[in-house]
Amino acid sequence: MISCALIEDDKNTITMLKSIIEENFDAINVIGSASSINAAYELITNTNPTFIFLDVNLEDGDGFEILNKFNSPKFTVIFITSYSKYAVEAFKFSAIDFVLKPFSPSDIIKAVNKVIQEEHKNYLEKITTLYHNHTSGQKKIILSNSDSIHVVSLEDILYAKSDNSYTTFFTIDKREILVSKSLKSFDDQLSSYFFFRIHQKYLINLQHIKKFNKRNDEIVLINDTSLPVSQGKKADLLHLLKSSS
Structure with missing residues (x-):
């Protein structure tokens, strides 16, 4: 019982x-x-x-x-x-x-x-x-898949990539964690914590931006990963970057 x-x-x-x-x-x-x-x-x-x-x-x-x-x-x-x-x-x-x-x-x-x-x-x-x-003031998130449960600090996440109903998280220590949840669910969860969806496929940690290439509309992260910024998100992203500088 x-x-x-x-x-x-x-x-x-x-x-x-x-x-x-x-x-x-x-x-x-x-x-x-x-x-x-x-x-x-x-x-x-x-x-x-x-x-x-x-x-x-x-x-x-x-x-x-x-x-x-x-x-x-x-x-x-x-x-x-x-x-x-x-x-x-x-x-x-x-x-x-x-x-x-x-x-x-x-x-x-x-x-x-x-x-x-x-x-x-x-x-x-x-x-x-x-x-x-x-x-604690430092937030962590649980990322679960069929193999493991990953406890990840938000500040260690570089970006997340959508693949239909799956999401892959990329971290500073070069981990790639695949989770069977949509990127939208994480966008809703993380938007209050300095994460921003720059494209239908990408959610980035704004703390890890190295530069924004205006010529080709790409964000470059601190590990030199380049990710595209959609036209619909460009203005909001530039506003966020200027307001946080």
């Missing part, structure tokens, strides 16, 4: 979560709830749940403090949060499931299904990266 613990300081949210799980997942047993860090630690230690719902903001502190008490957590986490945008973005970078308040039953069902299917070996990498993104 799969077991679940609810770490949340709002009684109405606990009641709603318990109801949604019991109505939609016969194989999941809700083994208890806790509203504080110490009570949550005791509940998890005593019951060993398969996964937990964890509110980011508890009555006595930060929900991340609970995770920090376990050297190698054997449970998976679904975060519940009404937290600020940067925290939600950190969750996305780490590929951890989260539910944003106010949530619907379908949000909970979708998150639970994803966590049930999560491989534990992958999860430990993701939870470490999540904690790093929450506590």
Whole structure:
């Protein structure tokens, strides 16, 4: 039997979560709830749940403090949060499931299904990266493929190249990481972090531009890679380069 613990300081949210799980997942047993860090630690230690719902903001502190008490957590986490945008973005970078308040039953069902299917070996990498993104100014991203899980600092990415529904990331240390996600999904995710889509096929890290060749409309990166800039993106790119200089 799969077991679940609810770490949340709002009684109405606990009641709603318990109801949604019991109505939609016969194989999941809700083994208890806790509203504080110490009570949550005791509940998890005593019951060993398969996964937990964890509110980011508890009555006595930060929900991340609970995770920090376990050297190698054997449970998976679904975060519940009404937290600020940067925290939600950190969750996305780490590929951890989260539910944003106010949530619907379908949000909970979708998150639970994803966590049930999560491989534990992958999860430990993701939870470490999540904690790093929450506590550090240096952002990292999880890039997963069939062979490996890569934890990459955003500042180490030179550019990404689209190949239909696949994306290849090129890094400063000469790695090429192929991911089965579209470039558009990464464009949406990284645009707030000084990344810019210069062409239908290319997303670049603006911090690593060496020069822009106006004659042939090409960006040259610090490793001397030349990439084309589309006419539709040229004006916006020049504006960004001038405003950042």
